[in-house]
Amino acid sequence: MGTTLGVKCPKCGKQFEWNTGSGFLEIEILHCDKCGREKEWNKFDEVTDGDLDCQCGGCFTDDAPVRCPKCKAVIEDVEANVENISMWD
Ligand SMILES: [Zn+2]
Ligand SMILES: [Zn+2]
Secondary structure: OEEEEEEEOOOOOOEEEEEEEEOOOOEEEEEEOOOOOEEEEEOOOOOOOOOOEOOOOOEEEOOOOOEOOOOOOEOOOHHHHEEEEEEEO
16 A cells, blocks of 8 residues: 655645655655655565665665655645545545
8 A cells, every 4th residue: 555645845845746655565665764756666576786875875774754856945834735535446
């Protein structure tokens, strides 16, 4: 089960979707901890050097902060800025 948050950036007003969790059993959504880029990750894949490195120099993780794709601001209070939530599986 995964969740898509419809978030509105409090800084620039950009509306964007932020996917979290896993859909199919083996697929997990990771985000870069520095730029917020999204990556689908197969949990059963062996991690080799560089797999979880983002081209910006950050690394992909499942607990990266929600970040605006436009102005790159970290959304500190996600709940206050969520406009809609949809679940998927
Ligand atoms: Zn990055
Ligand atoms: Zn923004």
